Amino acid sequence: MKILLSNDDGFAAAGLSELYQHISTMADCVVVAPDRDCSGLSSSITLxxxxxxxxxDNGFISIDGTPADCVHLALNGLMDxxxxxxxxxxxxxxxxxxxxxxxxTVGAAMEGRFMSKCALALSVCGRDKSNLESAGRVVKRLFSVLDRLDVPKGTVLNINIPACDFGDIRGMKVTRLGHRERPAPPVKVVDPRGKAxxxxAKVGRELDAGEGTDFHAIANNYISITPLQYDQTHHGTLSQVGKWLGVNL
Incomplete structure (x- = not known):
């Protein structure tokens, strides 16, 4: 099996090295990642x-672009x-x-939606690098059983791992996305030339974080696995919008 690894923290990030260390023992891995931290760039591409x-020297490839650029270029030009x-x-x-x-992270995974097997977006819910060893063990176990999973083509699994010792993880839960409040207002500063x-600011506080959500799973030391799709159509409102189109303007 051949796997393309990428990220949004950059090719030198500890999390990518941890991922490669585990997955490369079970599959042929190619690493194509940004040359710097590209957090928050979603699925943007450079035009x-x-x-x-x-x-x-370690065989990793870096690109001076976004996470989605890296996967797009790898799939459509760099990989034989x-x-x-x-x-x-x-x-x-x-x-x-x-x-x-x-x-x-999700943007890079979403760019892999065309492949034969579902893409994964992996995150550990903390900033301490010491949590990566536990997360790596989780990823290795999940990867070993992934081929038993049958989901529609284009599915992306968003996997979040609690920031705790491996022995403290209580299990896994299939979850839906929770929801946050609006973020705080941006913080205004004035530069030495008087320009604003x-x-x-920080993301909003958890609003919808009840049982069944990814927030709730992580808060209770469960691994959260949320299936995502690239189709953002709000199917439930198609008929309502259709009726609205029938009004006289």
Whole structure:
């Protein structure tokens, strides 16, 4: 089996090294990742300049673009043979609820939706690198049984792992995305020349975080696995919008 590994934290990130260490023992891995931290870039791609590719001594390939650029370029130009699956991570920091709209980790995985096997977006819900060893063990166990999973083509599994010791993880839960409140207002600063600038503030607090959500699973030390799809059509409102189109303007 051939696997393409990527991330949004950059090719030198500890989480990517941890992921490669485990998956490369079970599959033929190719690593194509951004040359820097690209957190929050979602599925954006670069259209205003060419992308430059660098191969490093360890065999990893970096690109001066976004996470989605990396997977797109790998699948459509760099790889002689398409991989069976794309795996993105291991991200240092949670990607829960509304976070998936902005996540470069999820964006890289979503770009792998065309492959024969579902893509994975992997995150550990903490910033401490010491949590990666436990997360790596989880990923290795999940990967060993992934071929038993039968889901529609185009599915992406968003997997969040609690920031705790491996022995403290209580199990796994299939979850839906929770929801956050609106974020705090941006923080205004003034530069030495008197011009205003703004720092984007923290994400909003958990609003919909009850049982069944990814927030609830992580809060109770369960691994959260949420199936995502790229089709963002709000199917439940199609008929209502259709009726609205019948009004006289």
């Amino acid at each position: 205003d300049r060419p992308l430059r590719v660098t191969e490093h 043979k398409l991989p069976d699956r794309v795996i993105s991570g291991i991200n240092l920091g949670a990607n829960l609820g509304d976070d998936v709209l902005y996540s470069g 600038a703004y720092w984007v």
